[in-house]
Amino acid sequence: MGMGRPRAFDADAALDRAMEVFWRHGYEGATIAQLTEAMSINPPSLYAAFGSKEGLLKAALDRYTERRDAWMAEVLGAPTARDVAERFLMEHADAQTDPANPPGCLLVQGGLACGTGSANVPFELAARRNHTEDQLRERFVRAKAERDLGDNADPAGLARYLSAVTSGMCVMASSGADREALRQIAAVSLKAFEEQSKSDL
DSSP states (O other), X not given: OOOOXXXXXXXXXXXXXXXXXXXXXXXXXXXXXXXXXXXXOOHHHHHHHHSSHHHHHHHHHHHHHHHHHHHHHHHHTSSSHHHHHHHHHHHHHHHHTOTTSXXXXXXXXXXXXXXGGGTHHHHHHHHHHHHHHHHHHHHHHHHHHTTSSOTTOOHHHHHHHHHXXXXXXXXXHHTTOOHHHHHHHHHHHHHHXXXXXXXXX
């Protein structure tokens, strides 16, 4: 009997496993040994496929961003700016404490501590977070044009506020805060959003 064909390398599944390693340990803390074990490949294969550890992180971030964009499309599709804010805050609270995933958010956890040899990593993660903030800002600009936000409401400021709150929630989740605690923060933050968004409506 001839040898069977080797099992095809499932790049998406491997990236999902690498993503989890980066999520749990951060870029600096994730070792090549941990990454290759999780991905079921050897170091030469990792470097051949992704070029470097940083290249692997970027590929994992692309996969993470794909999923995040699909989720954001649902968030941004809410009928009002207030509904957008509520979905964004509450679903962050739920996702960051989902036992199926590491606590917190990869876009914050991945680069909290990076040495001089990985100085680009925090900027890469910041760019991904800024993308989400831009999506919120554009949605609030539209809401203001539709008279769903007050005349003095600041779409950029509102988007930046929500982004900052959820980043803080991520740090708290990674330190052990539970879903109830994050939902309390989300509820208080939503009230502040409402006050700012209704200015001169």
